Amino acid sequence: MNKIIIAIDGFSSCGKSTLAKQLANTLNYVFVDTGAMYRAITLYFLRNNINTNNSLQINEALKQIQLSFKFNADKGFSDMYLNNENVETIIRDLPVTQNVSSVSTLKEVREFAVLQQQQMGKQKGIVMDGRDIGTTVFPQAELKIFVTANIDVRVERRYKELVLTNPTITKEAIKQNLLERDNIDSNRAISPLKKADDAIVLDNSLLTREEQLAIALNWAKEKIGE
Numbered sequence: 551m552n553k554i555i556i557a558i559d560g561f562s563s564c565g566k567s568t569l570a571k572q573l574a575n576t577l578n579y580v581f582v583d584t585g586a587m588y589r590a591i592t593l594y595f596l597r598n599n600i601n602t603n604n605s606l607q608i609n610e611a612l613k614q615i616q617l618s619f620k621f622n623a624d625k626g627f628s629d630m631y632l633n634n635e636n637v638e639t640i641i642r643d644l645p646v647t648q649n650v651s652s653v654s655t656l657k658e659v660r661e662f663a664v665l666q667q668q669q670m671g672k673q674k675g676i677v678m679d680g681r682d683i684g685t686t687v688f689p690q691a692e693l694k695i696f697v698t699a700n701i702d703v704r705v706e707r708r709y710k711e712l713v714l715t716n717p718t719i720t721k722e723a724i725k726q727n728l729l730e731r732d733n734i735d736s737n738r739a740i741s742p743l744k745k746a747d748d749a750i751v752l753d754n755s756l757l758t759r760e761e762q763l764a765i766a767l768n769w770a771k772e773k774i775g776e
C-alpha cells in the first residue's frame with residue numbers, strides 16, 4: 551500500500567502526541583515524538599552544565615549525545631533513550647520542561663535533531679509530531695495537520711496529567727509555562743512554530759480523542775488512496 555508521511559504540528563499540550571500515537575497504531579506506522587528528542591538534549595545540557603551561549607561547548611556536547619527510540623511493549627509505543635538510558639519519565643519533569651524551549655532555539659541543536667528526524671522518515675509510513683515538521687523537517691509530507699485547542703482546555707488537560715506526580719502544582723503555573731513556551735516556540739529565529747500553508751487545522755477543544763482520531767484518519771485515508 552502507498553505509504554505516506556504525516557506531519558503533526560501545534561502548540562504545547564494540544565494533544566498532538568495522543569493523536570499521532572493513535573494514527574500510527576491504527577495505520578501501523580512508526581510514531582516519532584520529536585519533542586522527546588529536544589527534551590533529551592535539554593536533559594543532557596542540564597546535567598552537564600552546558601553554556602548555551604558557547605557554540606563550541608554546544609557542538610562538543612552534541613557529539614556526546616546519542617538519541618534512540620526503543621519500543622515499549624507494555625505501553626504500545628517507544629520510549630526515549632539518551633545514550634542508552636531510558637529517560638522517558640525524567641524528560642517530562644519540570645526542570646526539563648522549563649528549559650526545553652530555550653534549548654530548542656539553538657541552531658546547532660535544531661540541525662542535529664532535524665537531520666535525524668529526516669533519516670527516520672526516509673521509508674515513509676511515519677507519523678511525526680512537533681513544531682516544525684510540516685514546515686522544515688518534511689515540507690513534502692503528504693498530510694500536514696496543525697492541531698490547536700483553547701488555552702484553558704490545554705491547561706486543564708495538562709493539570710490532570712501533572713497533578714498525579716506533583717500534587718502541589720497549580721493551574722496558574724501550568725498556564726504561565728504553556729504561554730511562555732508558545733511565545734518562545736512561535737517567535738524563535740530558526741523554524742518557529744507556524745502552520746504550513748498546506749496544513750489542515752484541527753481544533754480539538756470540543757472533540758473527544760475518538761472524534762479527533764476519526765477526522766484525522768479520514769484525511770489520512772484520502773491521502774493514502776491518492
Ligand code: DC
Nearest residue numbers: 562584585588650651654680681682
Ligand atoms: O512537544 P513537547 O511539548 O514535548 O516539546 C517540547 C519542546 O521542544 C517545545 O516547547 C519546543 C521544542 N520542540 C521544537 O522546537 N521542535 C519540535 N519539532 C518539537 C519540539
